[in-house]
Amino acid sequence: MASRRGERDDHSGFDRPGKRSRPRTKDRPDYSDAPLGRVVGIDRGRYQVRSLADGTDLTCTKARRLGRTGVIVGDEVRLDGDVSGDEGTLARIVEVTERRTVLRRTADDTDPYERPIVANADQLVIVTALADPPPRTGMIDRILVAAYEAGVTPLLCLTKADLADPAELLALYEGLDIPVFPTRPDGDIDALQAQLRDRVSVLVGHSGVGKSTLVNRLVPGIDRAVGHVNAATGRGRHTSTSAVALPLPDGDGWVIDTPGVRSFGLSHVTPDNLIAAFPDLAAVTVDCPRGCEHQDHSPECALDGAVQRGEISASRLVSFRRIELSAH
Ligand SMILES: Nc1nc2c(ncn2[C@@H]2O[C@H](COP(=O)(O)OP(=O)(O)OP(=O)(O)O)[C@@H](O)[C@H]2O)c(=O)[nH]1
Ligand SMILES: [Zn+2]
Numbered sequence: 579m580a581s582r583r584g585e586r587d588d589h590s591g592f593d594r595p596g597k598r599s600r601p602r603t604k605d606r607p608d609y610s611d612a613p614l615g616r617v618v619g620i621d622r623g624r625y626q627v628r629s630l631a632d633g634t635d636l637t638c639t640k641a642r643r644l645g646r647t648g649v650i651v652g653d654e655v656r657l658d659g660d661v662s663g664d665e666g667t668l669a670r671i672v673e674v675t676e677r678r679t680v681l682r683r684t685a686d687d688t689d690p691y692e693r694p695i696v697a698n699a700d701q702l703v704i705v706t707a708l709a710d711p712p713p714r715t716g717m718i719d720r721i722l723v724a725a726y727e728a729g730v731t732p733l734l735c736l737t738k739a740d741l742a743d744p745a746e747l748l749a750l751y752e753g754l755d756i757p758v759f760p761t762r763p764d765g766d767i768d769a770l771q772a773q774l775r776d777r778v779s780v781l782v783g784h785s786g787v788g789k790s791t792l793v794n795r796l797v798p799g800i801d802r803a804v805g806h807v808n809a810a811t812g813r814g815r816h817t818s819t820s821a822v823a824l825p826l827p828d829g830d831g832w833v834i835d836t837p838g839v840r841s842f843g844l845s846h847v848t849p850d851n852l853i854a855a856f857p858d859l860a861a862v863t864v865d866c867p868r869g870c871e872h873q874d875h876s877p878e879c880a881l882d883g884a885v886q887r888g889e890i891s892a893s894r895l896v897s898f899r900r901i902e903l904s905a906h
Pocket of ligand 1: 786789791804837
């Protein structure tokens, strides 16, 4: 049973029915002075946590009452147990502090199972190759929606600028006020580094776009495995398997690398939330008929009139209507 000992939760008894007569908050130990750490990786039930006090790397278990998926990469957590970080020791996560942001996705638009992927990111870097594999604007739009829904500021990093000109793609997004950073092997990444400095930035992109290559440049010495794009499918191998937070060498910033994704499901986003991710359009829809779905076929949708009068850009409306939430 030695291997299970680390999983035990001394406080799980507080959930027993007989103990409910007093308010539960009073039953809980007060962890407000317990040391803080940031979850930097999760692997087979063990949590890698970096102490916020002294930077020590700790291996942790999790209090059972936090639930099966209650702790995600980027979480700031309170720790109990052995926080020495010495070889073979285990600390325990006893509390997750309130998340400033939560990035979620679903496997596809019909998947009812929402996967929170990263907590507390300030920025979301959408990593898209300009070629090999070719850019998929539908995917960019979807990740943008997820970013707005999460309360995270989106940026666009366009890799492989040595292979194709970014102009065409940039034209599509010029009205969106999103910072754009083209990268190429023979160019510097100073502007991107300045944007990431002192912030927590999560990198999201299709497999094979060059995300690992980028992380290796941002965090020298980290040595993320670089895959190879399959010539037939244009897809990369899934060389990374779970999100991992890496400290940037200069300043207090972090990048959180996520596994390459092939799709970005939004079944957790309702149509109301979707329009909220397009604030310029949302302002116009107050003039729509009741129950308007704001689509091409929607009679008297106020968005069409606003485009005709030049009040909103046509490409913004196209971008919005391209995202069909099939689950609703
Ligand atoms: N020409 C060119 N090739 C690049 C560039 N960046 C990355 N590559 C190549 O693209 C391929 C995929 O790069 P990775 O960094 O493994 O891509 P990834 O997005 O991490 O892919 P997964 O690990 O599958 O998620 C590798 O062969 C890289 O050498 C670039 O800016 N220009
Ligand atoms: Zn409408």
